[in-house]
Each structure stands twice: as structure tokens, then as C-alpha cells.
Amino acid sequence: MNPTLETFSQGEEIVTGQTVDTNAAWLSQQAVQLGFTVTRHTAVGDKLDDLITLLQEISSRADCCICTGGLGPTTDDLTTEAVAQAFGLQLVFDAAAFARMQQFFANRNKPMPEANRKQAMLPEGALRLDNDWGTAPGFAIQHNRCWFAFLPGVPSEMRPMFLEKILPTLPERFALRPATLITVKTIGLGESDIQQRISAVPIPQQVQLGFRAGLNDVQTKLLFPQGYPAAERQTLVDRIAAPLGDYVFAIDGAGCESGDLVAVIDGLMMQQGKTLAVVETVSQGLLAGLCLGANWLLETRYEQSIERLRHKLNITVTGDDVMAQAQAIAATLRQGSGADYVLVQLYTGDKNQFNDRDQAIVLYDVLLTESGFKTAAHTVAGSGKRKQTQAALLALDLLRRHLQQKA
Amino acid sequence: MNPTLETFSQGEEIVTGQTVDTNAAWLSQQAVQLGFTVTRHTAVGDKLDDLITLLQEISSRADCCICTGGLGPTTDDLTTEAVAQAFGLQLVFDAAAFARMQQFFANRNKPMPEANRKQAMLPEGALRLDNDWGTAPGFAIQHNRCWFAFLPGVPSEMRPMFLEKILPTLPERFALRPATLITVKTIGLGESDIQQRISAVPIPQQVQLGFRAGLNDVQTKLLFPQGYPAAERQTLVDRIAAPLGDYVFAIDGAGCESGDLVAVIDGLMMQQGKTLAVVETVSQGLLAGLCLGANWLLETRYEQSIERLRHKLNITVTGDDVMAQAQAIAATLRQGSGADYVLVQLYTGDKNQFNDRDQAIVLYDVLLTESGFKTAAHTVAGSGKRKQTQAALLALDLLRRHLQQKA
Numbered sequence: 001m002n003p004t005l006e007t008f009s010q011g012e013e014i015v016t017g018q019t020v021d022t023n024a025a026w027l028s029q030q031a032v033q034l035g036f037t038v039t040r041h042t043a044v045g046d047k048l049d050d051l052i053t054l055l056q057e058i059s060s061r062a063d064c065c066i067c068t069g070g071l072g073p074t075t076d077d078l079t080t081e082a083v084a085q086a087f088g089l090q091l092v093f094d095a096a097a098f099a100r101m102q103q104f105f106a107n108r109n110k111p112m113p114e115a116n117r118k119q120a121m122l123p124e125g126a127l128r129l130d131n132d133w134g135t136a137p138g139f140a141i142q143h144n145r146c147w148f149a150f151l152p153g154v155p156s157e158m159r160p161m162f163l164e165k166i167l168p169t170l171p172e173r174f175a176l177r178p179a180t181l182i183t184v185k186t187i188g189l190g191e192s193d194i195q196q197r198i199s200a201v202p203i204p205q206q207v208q209l210g211f212r213a214g215l216n217d218v219q220t221k222l223l224f225p226q227g228y229p230a231a232e233r234q235t236l237v238d239r240i241a242a243p244l245g246d247y248v249f250a251i252d253g254a255g256c257e258s259g260d261l262v263a264v265i266d267g268l269m270m271q272q273g274k275t276l277a278v279v280e281t282v283s284q285g286l287l288a289g290l291c292l293g294a295n296w297l298l299e300t301r302y303e304q305s306i307e308r309l310r311h312k313l314n315i316t317v318t319g320d321d322v323m324a325q326a327q328a329i330a331a332t333l334r335q336g337s338g339a340d341y342v343l344v345q346l347y348t349g350d351k352n353q354f355n356d357r358d359q360a361i362v363l364y365d366v367l368l369t370e371s372g373f374k375t376a377a378h379t380v381a382g383s384g385k386r387k388q389t390q391a392a393l394l395a396l397d398l399l400r401r402h403l404q405q406k407a
Numbered sequence: 408m409n410p411t412l413e414t415f416s417q418g419e420e421i422v423t424g425q426t427v428d429t430n431a432a433w434l435s436q437q438a439v440q441l442g443f444t445v446t447r448h449t450a451v452g453d454k455l456d457d458l459i460t461l462l463q464e465i466s467s468r469a470d471c472c473i474c475t476g477g478l479g480p481t482t483d484d485l486t487t488e489a490v491a492q493a494f495g496l497q498l499v500f501d502a503a504a505f506a507r508m509q510q511f512f513a514n515r516n517k518p519m520p521e522a523n524r525k526q527a528m529l530p531e532g533a534l535r536l537d538n539d540w541g542t543a544p545g546f547a548i549q550h551n552r553c554w555f556a557f558l559p560g561v562p563s564e565m566r567p568m569f570l571e572k573i574l575p576t577l578p579e580r581f582a583l584r585p586a587t588l589i590t591v592k593t594i595g596l597g598e599s600d601i602q603q604r605i606s607a608v609p610i611p612q613q614v615q616l617g618f619r620a621g622l623n624d625v626q627t628k629l630l631f632p633q634g635y636p637a638a639e640r641q642t643l644v645d646r647i648a649a650p651l652g653d654y655v656f657a658i659d660g661a662g663c664e665s666g667d668l669v670a671v672i673d674g675l676m677m678q679q680g681k682t683l684a685v686v687e688t689v690s691q692g693l694l695a696g697l698c699l700g701a702n703w704l705l706e707t708r709y710e711q712s713i714e715r716l717r718h719k720l721n722i723t724v725t726g727d728d729v730m731a732q733a734q735a736i737a738a739t740l741r742q743g744s745g746a747d748y749v750l751v752q753l754y755t756g757d758k759n760q761f762n763d764r765d766q767a768i769v770l771y772d773v774l775l776t777e778s779g780f781k782t783a784a785h786t787v788a789g790s791g792k793r794k795q796t797q798a799a800l801l802a803l804d805l806l807r808r809h810l811q812q813k814a
Contacts, residue, residue, distance in 0.1 A: 013619045015445045017435030020427060024450070028424030038422045039457060043431070043448040046617070050446060073599045076617055107765055108788045113599040133764060133790070154620070156790065210425050221425070285687070285695025288709050292691055293762060293791050299715065301708045302695050308706065312743075336719075355700060384700050 003063035003174045005036035008054065009043040010070035010079050011153055016045070023068045023158055030162065035176035035226070036064065046070075051082035059087070059144040064174065066162070069153030071136040073115040079150060080121060080139075087143045089123040097128055097137040104135050129165045133157040138165070147173060177226040182237050182253035184220040187261060187397045188378075189247045191218055197243040207236065215389055216260055217249070230254075249400055261396055262290050268403035269296040276399070277337035279309065279329060279344045282354070282363060282380075282391035287345070290392060298339045306346060322346050326366040327373055334368055341402075342368040345395045357383045365395045367402055374402055410470035410581045412443040415461065416450040417477035417486050418560055423452070430475045430565055437569065442583035442633065443471065453477075458489035466494070466551040471581065473569070476560030478543040480522040486557060487528060487546075494550045496530040504535055504544040511542050536572045540564040545572070554580060584633035589644050589660035591627040594668060594804045595785075596654045598625055604650040614643065622796060623667055624656070637661075656807055668803055669697050675810035676703040683806070684746035686716065686736060689754050689761070689770060689787075689798035697799060705746045713753060729753050733773040734780055741775055748809075749775040752802045764790045772802045774809055781809055 007024040014021050024041040031038050039062065044050045051070075058065045070079030084091050098120035105112040119136050122128060129138035129149065134157040140149040149166050151158045170176065186194065191213045198220070203209050208223040220240060224233050233254070241248050250258035258264050269276070278300040280287050288300035303309040309329060310318070313336075317328040330342040349361030360381040367374040376398050380390045414434050420426040431448040438445050446469060451457045458477075465472045477486030491498050505527035512519040526543050529535060536545035536556065541564040547556040556573050558565045577583065593601065598620045605627070610616050615630040627647060631640050640661070648655050657665035665671050676683070685707040687694050695707040710716040716736060717725070720743075724735040737749040756768030767788040774781040783805050787797045 009448075012615075012617050014432075015435060015448060016439045017432040017437075017445070018619060019621075020429050020432040021448070022427050025421075025424040025427040028422060030424075032423050038424070039452065039454075040461075041416075041422060041428070041448070041450040044446065047446070054447075072618075072620075074602050074618055108767060109786055113597075113603050115599045115602055156793065210420070212425060280692070280695075283696070284699055285692030285707055285709075288687075288692025289690070289696050289795065290692075292795050293758070295758075297711065299708065299710045300692055301706065302692075303706045304704065351700070351702075388696065388699050 002035055002037040002177065004039045004061075005031045005064040005066065006038070006040045006042065006058055006062040008058060008065055008067040009041070009153065010046075010051065010067065011043070012045040012076060014043045014045070014069070023153065023155060026155070026159065027066050027068070027162065030167070031064075031066075032223070033179060033181050034167070034170060035178040036174070046076040046078055048078050048082055048085070051078055052086040055082060055086035055143075055148075059146045059148070062146050064170075065146050065148045066166070067148060067150045068158050071119065071138065071150065071152050073113065073119055073135070080118075080123065083126075083141065083148075083150065084123050087123065087141070089125065089141075091121040092124050094120050094122045094128055094137070097122065097130075100130060100137065101135050129161060131157055131161060132164075133160050140166070179226060180224040180228065180233065180254050182222045182224070182233070182251065184222075184237070184241050184244065184248055185217045185250045185252065185258075185260075186220070186244055186247040187217050187249055187393055189218060189244065194218060194220055194244065198240050201236075201239045201243075204236070216393060220244075246401060246404075249397070249404075261393060261400060262294075265396060265400050265403065266291075266294055266296075268400070268407055269294070272403065272406065274340040274403075275338075276341045276343060277333050277339035278342070278395075279303075279333065279346075280392075280395075281306075281345050282347045282361065283345060283388050283395065286388050287343075287392040287395055290396070299337055322348055322364045323366065323375055323377070326364050326375075327368070330366050330368040330373070340370065341399065343395055343399055344368075345391060347391070354387060355384050357381070357386075361387060363391055363394060365398045367398045369402055374398060409442055409444040409584065409586075411446045411468075412438045412471040412473065413445070413447045413449065413465055413469040415465060415472055415474040416448070416560065417453075417458065417474065418450070419452040419483065421450045421452070421476070430560065430562060433562070433566065434473050434475075434569065437574070438471075438473075439588075440585060441574070441577060442585040443581070453483040453485060455485050455489055455492070458485055459493040462489060462493035462550075462555075466553045466555070469553050471577075472553050472555045473573070474555060474557045475565050478526065478545065478557060478559050480520065480526055480542070487525075487530065490533075490548070490555075490557070491530050494530065494548070496532065496548075498528040499531050501527050501529045501535055501544070504529065504537075507537060507544065508542050536568060538564060538568060539571075540567050547573070586633060587631045587635070587640065587661050589629045589631070589640070589658065591629075591644070591648055591651065591655055592624045592657045592659065592665075592667075593627070593651055593654040594624050594656055594800055596625060596651065601625060601627055601651065605647050608643075608646045608650075611643070623800060627651075653808055653811070656804070656811075668800060668807060669701075672803060672807050672810065673698075673701055673703075675807070675814055676701070679810065679813065681747040681810075682745075683748045683750060684740050684744035685749070685802075686710075686740060686751040686753075687799075687802075688713075688752050689768065690752060690795050690802065693795050694750075694752070694799040694802055697803070706744055729755055729771045730773065730782055730784070733771050733782075734775070737773050737775040737780070747777065748806065750802055750806055751775075752798060754798070761794060762791050764788070764793075768794060770798055770801060772805045774805050776809055781805060 013019040028038045126139040126141040136152045138151045210221040212219040326344040330344045344366045353359040363378045414431040435445045533546040533548040543559045545558045617628040619626040733751045737751045751773045760766040770785045
């Protein structure tokens with residue numbers, strides 16, 4: 001029997017639906033991989049009595065509970081107080097936690113508001129979990145059957161704290177039989193396309209097959225129980241990946257983590273020592289934004305219309321052949337930018353088509369490489385936001401395919 | 408006292424984190440507007456005993472519970488069975504539900520799989536909720552204190568079923584007093600800064616004060632009970648907003664919805680008939696990306712370094728005065744772009760400072776307007792991603808302040 005784990009999210013913004021609780025799902029994915037059975041997610045608001053009741057319930061029901069939220073400096077952040085009352089503990093001032101918070105504000109050249117002092121009060125006997133990503137320290141404590149860990153609710157603080165401060169300690173606290181998760185990441189195929197392509201592959205009963213259609217990719221997930229032979233695992237992964245062809249940009253798991261599409265491109269660009277200049281239209285800055293911090297991205301530009309772009313760059317090619325215009329723009333931009341690669345994204349369709357989720361637009365992507373042009377055209381529908389995201393990813397994917405072919 | 412409402416989501420894909428539970432948040436938003444107090448969200452997997460326990464708990468705790476998921480035809484869809492066992496009821500065949508399901512498949516020229524027959528079995532005494540958007544009928548039933556409604560988990564079926572089959576019946580089942588939510592939206596102040604600034608304002612006990620620090624703004628929320636006098640409400644909102652000064656970019660609620668920072672800017676730019684050109688550095692395309700679909704954004708560019716930018720635009724101003732360089736860039740870009748306003752964002756700090764979450768960088772924003780330059784400098788720390796977001800928002804906020812001053 002795996003140890004059981006529950007998640008508990010605190011915040012009025014969660015129970016009133018202002019914020020979708022993504023922490024519970026993220027933590028549960030981690031927990032399943034580690035070898036826990038996740039039994040329940042609960043969210044409650046800012047009512048002290050509700051919090052106390054819930055903490056007591058969980059303490060006699062689960063082996064482990066990861067709690068998020070309610071550690072902030074304001075009066076509606078009640079988790080620590082609730083823990084003290086639920087478990088009959090005093091709150092004590094933690095000087096080290098306070099010193100870290102002072103340092104946090106000093107680094108930002110800001111005075112620490114008096115309200116933050118309360119964040120340094122922790123239940124007696126709790127293990128402090130330092131927060132290197134924000135102000136609120138977390139803490140962990142055993143009560144009855146359950147080991148509780150309390151983390152901030154902001155995902156950018158919660159996730160690294162879980163990974164760095166909690167995850168490494170779990171194997172010594174619990175008898176875990178971690179499963180192996182293999183994730184096949186694709187761009188350009190829908191979930192049902194993938195299901196159809198792999199439908200002929202028999203999946204052994206012990207292996208769990210799942211799909212996750214995210215904003216940035218579609219992931220096909222295979223969860224193997226502990227002790228599943230590595231060679232058989234590899235055979236199954238290969239049989240799943242084969243019919244997905246070069247839509248696959250990464251296969252993660254079992255010690256290999258490539259990250260998202262940009263991380264894969266980043267690795268290849270650094271390895272091959274290349275630079276890039278970009279013209280965006282539909283993606284309107286999102287492509288550049290996704291490549292945050294990349295050394296190889298020299299410049300990007302967005303112009304509201306192809307006409308403005310042609311005018312600015314003195315492009316004389318006109319007419320219906322959008323791909324020819326994109327090629328001319330790429331060639332001109334290589335000269336101006338000095339970049340090894342130039343990626344140009346144009347599209348046909350007007351403002352109405354762009355904003356109407358029922359209408360499609362056509363994307364024309366051109367990549368100017370060391371060996372001429374690579375091109376790709378895609379039809380994209382959905383909301384303006386979806387078209388923007390797809391446009392950024394599909395343009396980047398043209399670069400990824402080129403880089404992987406060369407590698 | 409408002410009636411209390413809980414949500415309950417069933418499914419292994421929810422508790423294992425494969426699917427983020429968006430149903431709970433969506434239903435809660437609806438419920439809060441209707442005048443319920445949402446007290447708890449719970450999600451459990453496909454274990455019959457867990458489901459039975461949970462249903463019994465909720466039946467004696469909440470006034471209303473909206474349950475989603477577990478109504479499908481497969482063996483891991485256990486909600487109906489759990490209801491029967493938890494509440495001591497027989498399952499009875501519902502001929503009308505069965506006929507509708509047969510019709511659903513007939514309309515699609517598909518044979519109805521035998522497994523679907525189980526979906527026509529409903530607990531005795533339950534009110535059937537017809538599903539015009541899929542196969543699984545829902546149902547509603549009172550047990551102990553709580554009125555339960557059971558809906559499919561697929562949002563595209565759940566949402567219209569809630570809106571058409573459940574929502575209209577709620578006012579006759581519950582004494583609902585819809586509340587009024589006012590949201591004061593700010594950029595540039597932290598949650599604890601805000602709390603300190605408004606600490607002198609007395610908040611009447613009936614009014615609920617809350618905060619939400621999102622990625623794009625910090626929201627101060629005031630929830631007024633039904634019947635709270637409008638004039639007194641306005642007075643309190645004014646007293647809260649006053650010490651927040653021009654950090655406030657919008658006050659939403661009571662019929663007024665301005666949306667986010669970009670929506671506010673969009674309204675003002677359209678109204679004043681202006682256009683914009685932008686140079687991004689730290690925000691690296693994100694600023695442009697946030698303005699998706701805006702007619703007034705003529706062009707944006709990102710260059711990897713100030714040196715590249717100076718070279719491209721033939722800017723001769725150099726030296727330590729970054730603001731002077733930004734002004735020169737803005738002036739040159741206005742000529743080249745023909746835009747009414749030019750927003751230039753530069754920064755000092757190197758790659759290490761940018762990527763190190765403990766180190767700060769200084770942003771220099773310049774807005775060239777019809778009446779000269781507006782400038783703002785900000786110190787920003789945190790992860791690269793956070794610096795990027797803050798840089799985009801703070802630059803846009805300089806434009807917002809100018810537009811609101813003029814309006």
C-alpha cells in the first residue's frame with residue numbers, strides 16, 4: 001500500500017473561484033510520481049473555524065498533506081494561526097526567519113512593512129522551510145497520523161520550495177515505491193490525432209496511459225510501476241513515439257528532462273553556436289517573450305501590417321504569394337541583423353477572422369538557414385489568444401525541426 | 408447568513424493532477440454572485456468508500472452541493488452508485504433518460520454501447536436533469552441538510568446544464584441575497600503596502616475585505632451584503648482608493664467592469680485616437696504580446712543590447728545617463744514609426760543580475776507624449792520571468808497614467 005497524500009489549498013480567492021487552484025494538480029502529479037496515492041484535494045476560504053476543522057480531519061486520515069496558501073502578511077492569511085489552534089501549539093518568533101525576511105526587503109531596497117513580522121511566527125516544534133523565492137517562510141509538522149508541510153500559495157514560490165525543500169526529505173519519511181513517468185511531448189497534433197495514431201499499440205495493464213493537452217504542447221504520458229524492466233519500458237516508449245514521427249520534440253523521464261520547446265531549442269542553438277532574428281505578426285511578441293534570457297536571440301520586431309513591414313525594409317515583392325514576401329523579408333533582415341537564422345511569420349486573414357474563434361487564419365512561416373529557406377504553412381482557428389500562442393509555437397517548431405535534423 | 412455551498416469533483420484524473428479542476432472555480436464564481444457563501448471544494452478519485460464518506464460528510468455540513476464528474480458509462484464512474492449507498496436508496500431505471508440517450512446516439516448514426524445503459528439508472532426519488540449536450544443525465548436530490556446536484560465533469564456539458572437546468576431553480580430553493588463585489592485594482596504596490604496604506608480606514612463588520620496578488624495586478628476586494636446602502640458603499644470605496652492614489656488603474660463592480668491594465672489602456676487609446684510604438688528590452692516581447700489585437704499598437708522591437716539599438720537607430724548619445732539615451736531613442740523612433748506615443752524601456756544590469764532572483768535591475772521607462780517626455784525608474788527583483796512581467800506592466804502603466812491624467 002502506498003502512503004496516502006492529500007492537498008489542502010487555503011484562500012478566499014480559491015473558494016470564490018477568482019483563482020483556479022493549479023497547485024493541487026501540480027503537487028498531485030509530483031506526489032504520484034514519488035509513489036504516493038493521492039486521495040483528496042480540499043480548498044477552504046479564510047474562516048478560521050473551517051481551517052481548524054479541516055486540519056484536524058486530515059491529521060487522522062492521511063499520511064501526508066501538502067498545504068498551500070494563507071501564509072501571507074495580511075489579516076486574511078490564517079493558516080499558521082489555524083495550525084496552532086488545531087494542534088494545540090503556541091506560536092513562537094523565529095529569529096532566523098525574520099532575518100531572512102529583512103534580507104529579502106534589503107535586497108530590493110525597500111523597508112519591510114510591519115505587517116510582515118507576523119510571518120516569522122511559527123508553531124512551536126515546526127520545522128522551518130526557508131523561502132528563497134519570496135517572503136513567507138513555510139514550515140512542516142507532524143500531527144496524529146499526518147506529516148503536514150505548509151507552503152505559500154503563489155506557484156512561483158510554492159513549486160521551487162516543494163522541489164528543493166520538501167521533495168528530497170520525503171524518501172526518508174515515507175516508504176515510497178516511485179513509479180517512472182515517461183512523457184512524449186509533441187507540437188502540432190491534437191489529443192485525438194495522437195490517440196488514433198497510437199491505437200494499435202497494446203498497453204500492458206500495469207502501465208497507465210494518459211494525455212495532457214497543455215497550452216504549449218500535447219503530452220502523452222506513460223506511468224510505469226516500480227520494478228518494470230527498463231528494456232521493456234524502452235520498447236513500449238519507442239512503439240508509442242514511432243507513429244508520432246517528428247511531431248515529437250522531446251521524450252522526458254527516467255533521468256532525461258529536456259524541458260519545453262524553447263528549452264529544447266535553447267540547447268540546440270547553444271550547442272550549434274547560432275543566432276536568430278525574428279519578425280512576428282500573429283504571435284505579436286509572444287515568440288520573443290517565450291525565449292526570455294536566450295543569448296542567441298539578437299532581435300525581434302512586430303509590425304501591425306505587412307505593408308508597414310515592406311515599407312520599413314524596402315521590400316519590393318508584392319502580390320498574393322505571401323511565402324515569397326516572407327522570404328524577401330528574411331533575406332533583407334539577415335543583412336540588417338547579422339543573425340545566422342531569420343524566422344519570419346506572416347499570415348493572411350483580417351482583424352475579424354483573427355478575433356472570431358470560429359474563423360481560421362493561415363500562417364506562413366519562413367526560416368532562412370545556412371542552406372536556404374525552410375517553409376511551413378498552418379491553418380489555425382480558435383480565440384485570438386489561441387491563434388497567438390499557436391503562431392509562436394509553430395514558428396519556433398520550424399526552427400526546432402531544422403536544428404534537430406542537423407544535430 | 409447566506410446559504411452555504413460546496414463543490415465536489417470526482418475523478419482519478421483530478422486527484423492525480425492529470426486534469427486541473429476548473430469546474431470548482433467556475434461553479435464558485437456563479438455561486439458567489441447568486442448569494443451563496445462557498446465554504447469548501449473537495450476532489451476525490453474513483454474509490455467508492457471515499458465517495459460515500461464524502462457525500463455523507465457534506466450532507467450534514469452544507470446547504471447546497473454541486474457535484475461534477477463520475478456519471479460516465481465506464482466502471483470507474485461511481486458517483487451514482489455512491490449516492491445510492493451513502494443515502495440508502497435503490498437505483499431505478501429511468502425510461503425517459505434512456506429514451507433520450509437512445510435519441511442522442513440515433514442523431515449521430517451510432518449504435519448505443521451497452522455500457523451506457525447504466526447511465527439511465529438514477530437513485531429513487533431523484534430529480535432527473537436532462538443533458539442536452541451529451542449522454543449522461545444529471546440528477547438532484549435532497550439528503551439531510553443538503554440539496555445535491557450531480558452534473559457531468561466535461562465543462563462543455565456541465566456549464567450549460569448548470570446555467571439552464573439548475574441556476575433558474577435556485578432562488579426558489581434557497582433564500583439568496585446576492586452580494587456586491589467591488590475590486591480596486593492597482594499596479595506597483597505590494598499586498599502589504601496596500602494593507603498598510605488603508606489600515607486607518609475602518610471596515611464595517613458586514614463588509615468583507617480581501618486581497619489578491621495576481622501576476623498582472625494586486626486587487627483589493629470589498630464584498631458588500633445585499634441591502635448595503637449604495638451611497639455608503641461608494642464612500643467606503645472612495646476611502647479605500649484615496650490612499651492608494653494613482654496606483655489605482657481601475658475600480659470594478661456594481662455594473663462597471665474595466666478589465667485588466669491593457670483593457671483600460673485600450674479604452675483610453677481608442678477614445679483619444681492615439682497610436683503607439685514601443686522598444687522593449689527586459690520585457691522582451693511580452694508588452695506587445697499583452698496588447699494582442701490592439702489597433703493602436705503600430706510596432707514594437709526588441710534588441711538584445713542597448714549597443715545594438717544605438718547602432719541600428721544611429722543614436723549618438725552614450726554614457727551613464729540611461730534616461731537620456733532612452734529619450735534619444737524615443738525621439739528617433741517617433742520619426743520612423745509615425746506613432747503619436749513612443750514607449751522605450753531600457754535597463755541597467757547584466758545577464759547575471761537579470762537571471763539571479765536575488766539581484767535587482769533598474770528599469771528606465773520613457774514615454775514620448777504630445778507634451779514632451781514622461782519618465783519613471785523602478786527597481787525590480789525576482790526571477791527573470793518576474794522581472795519580465797514587471798517590466799512590461801510598469802512600462803504600460805506609465806502610458807496608463809498619462810492617458811488617465813489627460814482624460
